[in-house]
Amino acid sequence: MNRIIGSVFTIFLIFILTSCGTDNSGITTVNEPEQHEDKSVTTKIEVEEDGNATFTIKNETDEKVTLTYPSGQDLEYQLLDNEKNTVFTYSANKVFILMISEKVLKPSEEIVIPLDLKTELAEVSAGSYTLVAWATAEELSEQKQEIAYEWAGHEGENVVPSDTTETLVVFKGDENAENVVPYEATFEFSKDLFHQIFEEIMVLDVELIDYRIENDNKKLVLNMKGLDNVQGSAGENIFIGTIVHSYFENFPDLEEIYFEEEGKTPVELAHTVVSEPFTRDQNYTNKK
Template sequence: MRKGYKIALFLLIAIPLFILTGCGSSTTDSTTGSVPEKAHLSTQLDITADGEGSFTIKNESPVEAVLEMSSGQQIEFQLLNKANAIIYTYSANKLFIQEKQEKKLQPREEWKIPLNLAEELAGVPAGSYTLVVWSTAEGLNEQKEEVAYELLKSPGKLVVQTQEVTFTGLVDPHSIEVKNLDGGIEVMQLSEVAMPQFENLEEGTQLIIEYVEENGQKFIQTTYPAE
């Protein structure tokens, strides 16, 4: 009888322990957190009649969005000419705080960033360009906005002109000799942007050049093949 009593007592103790262990495992699985809703952000580039512009980031979702930048630079933009050559890059002549930055946007909130184009592009010749702008925030740096941009002539601003020529050779690293459509020979100066375009160019190549004229000299800004 004593042996049977011990077996019964063991079963009475073991069964409740098994039940408690099963309940604990079930509770752990049920408390696993759900994945939070991902914020959706839209971007927009606006240009006003006077040539100024702004870049807007909007949180389109019902949850808070957190923008993370690797430095103090919030946006980047570039100005491209008709040949898609980069004429101006916003960050090229600037220094930014090298610390991570964070910007929080509440649901439906907008962040409007002025571009200050009149000041930024003061040294760029007047002409027709493409303006490309994007945010430096993680996940948005490939979401680029672009628009045709007309840089108007103003006092002291040079005007971009075009001319079809035949390249006849380098005069020196900073200037070239070309033949114009009338058969005349001209010497033109090269801007820093244009210099690489003539490093391996064959003599006799026909080109469309974009240039500005200053103090009686033509300064080439860029080139593209003549059709």
């Protein structure tokens, strides 16, 4: 019996020793698994001789990679001065479609995005800066690239400021709360016009949470809260009329406007259930 136990112990000891290695100091160490460098999706930024730049996204893996974008903006970049203060942000004066989209990259495939810096930086003074850029895809948003950038500026040229204002026609209820009437208001084109228009025309305590533009700019979805503050049939008509006519007036590509209440439909007002889109060919609250 003791011989059997001794044999089993010897075999077990040999098995353990064969799984280990011995270094030059005589200390036995367990062999570590071989490490392999992980491939991934890489990004890089390069400045061209003409002062513009390119941002490249490349799939370094052996499989397809899906990138998810929360809006129509595929790239963001900023210009920082020597004290790391932000002097320019690409998206600051732009409006992008709020629609989730995906891009599939095949193995070794790359996307090259041009940065039209000579146009975008028209108002920035000449000098030495740091250019920081990153993809807006959810998988790459933390993968920022930066590079030193010498900006020659546009000294002596006639540059049109990007924060210009313009007068637009929007609508409000008349004194009798029976019809909607047009009036002029001034808006800053460097900011989000959809939110500006809503804030201008909204006299009730109703908030525009967000909005989406879909179907090639033909469909506008307004997501609101506080709709229980819309009271009475006349109040509902003015509420609907000011919104619908103001957006159709200023966005000629729109064909349909949808209402949502905190992301849900249909929208229930005091006397009306809004379940269908508003269309351009209809007149909501006699427009004068």
